[in-house]
Amino acid sequence: RASQPKRGVKNKKCEDDEFLVSHFLPGVPPDGAPQSGSEHSGLLSRALKSLGDFGTPDRERSSQGQRPCEEDSDGRGIMYIVDARSFAAAVAQMTQGGGMECTPNYRNCKQAYMSIGNIHSVRESQQRLRLLLSGKPSDGWLSRVDDTGWYWHVSNLLGAAVKVAQMVQGGVSALCHCTDGWDRTPQLVAMAQVLLDPYYRTMEGLMVLIEKEWLQGGHRFSSRCGTPRVMR
Secondary structure: OOOOOOOOOOOOOOHHHHHHHHOOOOOOOOOOOOOOOOOOOOHHHHHHHOOOOOOOOHHHHHHOOOOOOOEOOOOOEOEEEEEOOOHHHHHHHHHHOOOOOOHHHOOOEEEEEOOOOOHHHHHHHHHHHHHHHOOOOOOOHHHHHHHOOHHHHHHHHHHHHHHHHHHHHOOOEEEEEOOOOOOHHHHHHHHHHHHHOHHHHOHHHHHHHHHHHHHOOOOOHHHHHOOOOOOO
16 A cells, blocks of 8 residues: 655656565565665565565465466566546646656556545535434435435445455455545555455454554544544
């Protein structure tokens, strides 16, 4: 998971970022690519060595009950850069110094846009739903609930999480982000992990998931939930 790249209208690039992403592709040896003496070796190389089955041949993953990963022409696995926003929203962020990855600079990477609603559209939908629920049920009540857009937001998020889970289950790496990486991103990656790993469907696992994807990910609980901050 990450936040959006600072590409901007000038199409800026970051070679360190491109280098880092390239080493999280399936089939990349943990100690093969960074050359000794390279400015990129060292900490990154040690981190890559600690990541389990990097470089495990597809036939071994298949024998372990995992599907072979999708490969590009050079034999490396594919990574999907999953943008929780719509393509139009990502392009609009370029005028503010953000944007999306320029895929030609990220080897063996493909982009997927999930079109999950931003915090403003979700808040507006929730307010309409709360207003409706505060009244008495009447004729056409279910269609009025549908008109709030809440079902669309929930359905879209679940559909995006299923797609990410299918990518990972199929041996494809997925890098997820939205704009800042603290609203739609934790929703997406947390739900995908709930689908993939039964541990996160336990009480203990759910607490771990909330801590690592929401608290450590910087989700703004205070402003999003309207709770007062504790001043120390």
